Amino acid sequence: MKVINFYKNSKLNYKSYFIRLISLVIILVHCSTPPLANSEEPNLIIKRKSVIEEALNKTIPVIELMDSSKSEIAEWQEIFLNDARMKEYFFAYPNDQKMLNEIFSVSLARTSDIPSGLTQCANGNCIRIEMYNYARNISIIGLVSKSEKKLLHLASYKETQPDLPPHLVQLANYIARHDTSVIHAYGENYNTQEPLMSGTKTALNRTKCQRSKHLCVSPTFIKGSKALWVIVDLTDLNVAGVRWTDVGETGMAVTQRSAQNDKIMECFCDKLTSVDKEGWKFTYSMTRSDGLMISDISYKGVKYFNQVKLVDWHVSYSKVEGFGYSDAIGCPEFSTAAVLAIEPPYFEAIVQNNDTTGFLIGQSYYSEGWPTPCNYNYHQYFEFYKDGRFRPVMGSIGRGCGNNGMYRPVTRISIAGTNTNLLEYKNGSWNKWTKEKWALQSESDIYDKDHQWFKIERSGETPIAILANTGQMRDQGRGDHAYVYATKRHLDLDEGESDLPTIGPCCNQDYHQGPEKFINDESIENSEIVFWYVAQIENDDTKGKEYCWAESILKNGVYVPVIYPCYSGPMFKPL
Amino acid sequence: MHIKLLAQLDQCKGVPQYMMRMGFNPQQSFLSSSEKFIMGLVLLQTEQSGNPNSRVVKRIQKESWKNKGYLGAISTDEKGNSYVLPTANVNMLYNKPEFQNSIYKLDSETGELELFINLPTSILPGAKNPFGLLGSFYDCSSRNLIVSSVAGSDEKNEIGKVYAVDVIRKTYKILIEDKDIYGLAIQNIQGKKYLFLSSARTGDLFSIELDQQLNPKGKLKRELSIQGLGPRGDDRIRKIRFNSNGQMQLFTAMFYFNLTAPSEVQKGTMLYQWNSVKKQWFLVKEE
Structure with missing residues (x-):
């Protein structure tokens, strides 16, 4: 028996990107703080793996959102996670094996978040909780009533990912900056660059891991007139592909599928x-x-x-x-x-x-x-x-x-x-x-x-x-x-x-x-x-x-x- | 562009005479070229009228519907004749390259499917691109079948065409050249005829005005792109239709000019609404 990963990817040249990015690039690169040297950084991948292990050892396999400044966040998460309807996202059929989940955000529900007819959520009474299920690549959105202390509304969305919390943005950057394919592609001074747009989830960035159906984001490094897109797989904690594009050209975004296909078409077909x-x-x-x-x-x-x-x-x-x-x-x-x-x-x-x-x-x-x-x-x-x-x-x-x-x-x-x-x-x-x-x-x-x-x-x-x-x-x-x-x-x-x-x-x-x-x-x-x-x-x-x-x-x-x-x-x- | 005053120009589908002769209720029956494990065309009758997703109660496939290989888009005229395009599915064993640019006609009277017209192509579909005709739309007002073909295109050369086929005279003319188009629809907008077309190579949707003789006026205008939308983010628009509210329905699919056929169908639907203030389409819903 052999367990494999077929979704690894590789680097390439490609054209794309928005003209508006140029000005943004200049501002962000110019104003950003240079990253710490490799040796001084904590190994975030090791830390992440231990967080995952810890979550999977709990009765409810969820990495909860930590925010020490707001104690009620923990309470709202508890209400959300302990609702009986949530069980199907925690345990897989038929053996009840645990599936990994993570709460991405806990926030006050906006009017546009509230389904029509859900009057209990009027006047800021509801908290919106976004959870991602890594095993099934689905987003689960819940509305928790502050006054009733119960989950009022629950919806799930296949093949969608919520916006990333800051710690996952940081992790994506870390993976990108420490990957040998990125270092090889970027060349000298790769580590003086702070990636851009890393907080933009791939969907918004027009980038997806269509084949693996994993959570992916794309930190982007700029070098002269070129942009290096790094597709980071936050499910597998590795780089799924890298690809150069021309800054300033409008074109198709780099995705797992496009990076993989382009490499084969350009180099081997x-x-x-x-x-x-x-x-x-x-x-x-x-x-x-x-x-x-x-x-x-x-x-x-x-x-x-x-x-x-x-x-x-x-x-x-x-x-x-x-x-x-x-x-x-x-x-x-x-x-x-x-x-x-x-x-x-x-x-x-x-x-x-x-x-x-x-x-x-x-x-x-x-x-x-x-x-x-x-x-x-x-x-x-x-x-x-x-x-x-x-x-x-x-x-x-x-x-x-x-x-x-x-x-x-x-x-x-x-x-x-x-x-x-x-x-x-x-x-x-x-x-x-x-x-x-x-x-x-x-x-x-x-x-x-x-x-x-x-x-x-x-x-x-x-x-x-x-x-x-x-x-x-x-x-x-x-x-x-x-x-x-x-x-x-x-x-x-x-x-x-x-x-x-x-x-x-x-x-x-x-x-x-x-x-x-x-x-x-x-x-x-x-x-x-x-x-x-x-x-x-x-x-x-x-x-x-x-x-x-x-x-x-x-x-x-x-x-x-x-x-x-x-x-x-x-x-x-x-x- | 004001979409309120529109009328989609394929709303004249006649009742095929063969349906009743074969014992099928036209209100509950439809033709399908995409039944699992069945090659060719199938006539299906469902339990509920107007609901193709309800339980199929009857199905039939005539001999002449089986032997044209795998088939794709179907358009029906006011007399109930259907025009059916070939497609490619998994392999090319049953679809000869020389017939990938052929239109078949399912005669309303006889119920037989026969070759109607073969549109010429300088390069036959082959190893680099097995596809020929892709999209079709029957324009009731001019009695023309508008079809798109990508025959002969490859990753470096885009030589696709859009044809208008006069189904009465059995003649054709080329409307667009050197563009690989997938879906098509003609709309009447404030008395003007617009052809909407989608790219087979990107997520772009274009439009172009046509005169009454279906000659293009001006250049292609890019209306929108579905790039990044939907679960995959790289679908192409395979079919364009407008509903009675003036909303544009885009049926999307994964398409990379290959013969991969995943068991889970990679298709989606998007609904767009015209914003007359901003003068652009905006996404209302995606499934």
């Missing part, structure tokens, strides 16, 4: 990045519908593959015939992707038995609302080993529409070389595939040596074995039961070299997953070959055996996803 690492050379880019594509892959000067990419995810559900989805993955905007790349690709070392054996490049995809039912999260990565092994890996992190789902990722692997042959190990010997065809991995298959199922022979090059995945890989996968296809690569026909639209329907149970469209009895002897790989992975929500699954749990008073990924993919090994 259709943009080639070259990698030269540990003997491997390749380029990568994010496609519009085929996920992260790697191209021109070579190891120690020998080209292995022209291109490797994940063209489709087919998901079918066995309880309803024909029910499921064909999802493409890729760029978050201007694409045919249904499940979107929202964070940049990343590199990671592969460590086995305390040794670094290689590296991987990975990419996650997310559909809005995951991990709630019928939303998806996919993960792909490419493993590059120091000994020349290579593995494309495709994983689902649920949750999908049911516990009877079958995931079929369709991977296209274009093998380099014009004089290539493909051999299958069957019935104790290696047999050449002379024509385009397909095969299904079976539990009764017997492989050569270390799961060698296929072998790629190229003129003048070391052969490459394709190892079947029966669950022996390092990712705790349970085996692929894969369909494989070999088709001839045509340079004059586009059979998937460019972005492939959805290649097949969701719910075929047999080899009709899309690549068979390119099989038409052509010879593949001594030619260029495209190898297609369609793993078949069944999900499971049985307790203790979860696979391709995700759920939300309450942790520290807020919902976090718990994931049970299922990974698939063959290994390519030079012999």
Whole structure:
């Protein structure tokens, strides 16, 4: 089981902001007191965490507003919090686990705050209390009668946040000024700047954390003619994204979604990045519908593959015939992707038995609302080993529409070389595939040596074995039961070299997953070959055996996803 | 602009003849292109007249309503003919790019859905943008169907168009070029015709005056922006309608030119009122 945060973000350039801000900026920057040096500041995050812990240990899990100058504030909060109607905001269904809440303000109700007909609130008799529920991202507004000492009116508003109290403004500033991505983005003298507009809640600042549905604010730092927007997540107590904008230009505000999308669109969508690492050379880019594509892959000067990419995810559900989805993955905007790349690709070392054996490049995809039912999260990565092994890996992190789902990722692997042959190990010997065809991995298959199922022979090059995945890989996968296809690569026909639209329907149970469209009895002897790989992975929500699954749990008073990924993919090994 | 003297120009919907023949009560029935798990067009009859949210008691889908792929906006003329636009949903398996800029007509008499007109586009919808036609509005006074198309646009190139399609002569003309428009509505305001349009790329709402031949007069005027409003703050206005009080109803949705389809529908409604003193729209209510 792994608890993760998928909402991290990153910095970017962007244009926007109001012209009126310029004058405000000058005044505030000029008049503001320089902040204290880092070392002299209390660690507000640690303090905040202990406040949260304390609140969650109470019977009523609420961080109350402290104002020593007014004793009645505590009394009004007590009336508000002890009303029976408030219980649903404190304890989650069905286990009554505690949800984190905080009172943001306690103030005299203005006429405009009072619903018509609530005559008891006339003449300043009511106190308005604003509370925020961090778990469900809702605001709860109550009107307490001073004379009757009871809660007269209660309303809740989904996906809205009240204005921040001063201590949260201070906390947001603190998080912003101490975040490494902010320091990195701002450069020198980052700490002499006092952020602006930090007290403006994101809604008013036209900034929201739409994906995480967390409480976010955006302290803004000015540097010359640029403004650095820092999206601070006050639920997770971290920075959800940073982005430069031009001061003085009117435009769209920076939000979690816009910062994430813009980063992918500007830096990775259709943009080639070259990698030269540990003997491997390749380029990568994010496609519009085929996920992260790697191209021109070579190891120690020998080209292995022209291109490797994940063209489709087919998901079918066995309880309803024909029910499921064909999802493409890729760029978050201007694409045919249904499940979107929202964070940049990343590199990671592969460590086995305390040794670094290689590296991987990975990419996650997310559909809005995951991990709630019928939303998806996919993960792909490419493993590059120091000994020349290579593995494309495709994983689902649920949750999908049911516990009877079958995931079929369709991977296209274009093998380099014009004089290539493909051999299958069957019935104790290696047999050449002379024509385009397909095969299904079976539990009764017997492989050569270390799961060698296929072998790629190229003129003048070391052969490459394709190892079947029966669950022996390092990712705790349970085996692929894969369909494989070999088709001839045509340079004059586009059979998937460019972005492939959805290649097949969701719910075929047999080899009709899309690549068979390119099989038409052509010879593949001594030619260029495209190898297609369609793993078949069944999900499971049985307790203790979860696979391709995700759920939300309450942790520290807020919902976090718990994931049970299922990974698939063959290994390519030079012999 | 004085919104008091307005009249929304699509209030002439005729009763489709096929409804009664199929045993449906027109008062309680409506066409839908957005039923969960159903591709194409569906005719539904509900329990209560005028309340599409009441319990559905009957539904039917003719063969010709199923095979056009996923469908979107529907506008109905005075004879009960409906004009239906294609859309894209999750993937493009059932919507061919060459038909994403096509208008289908559901004939009031026969009840069959057939291709009505194919609007040309220099770049076909594809990997960078699967969408073609997006918004529609039937102008009763001129018997024109106003439609918007974003076919061929991408993140760097905005080449969308607004067309007026004469449904009698089956001809079309371009009203607006190089603008990606989502929702549309025509209003008569003090005897003048105004076309209201919303951007498919931002939260902006525009207007432009039209002459009686539907030719634009002047330039697009930015009326308002819904940027920052609503739970998400980055919705686009997908549909514009005016109520009898002169208030403008904006139906909003998340739209980023992709095929994501979250299970929780990301849509909202905003109600605006014209302030004749300040000469601007102000938000009355959002849901």
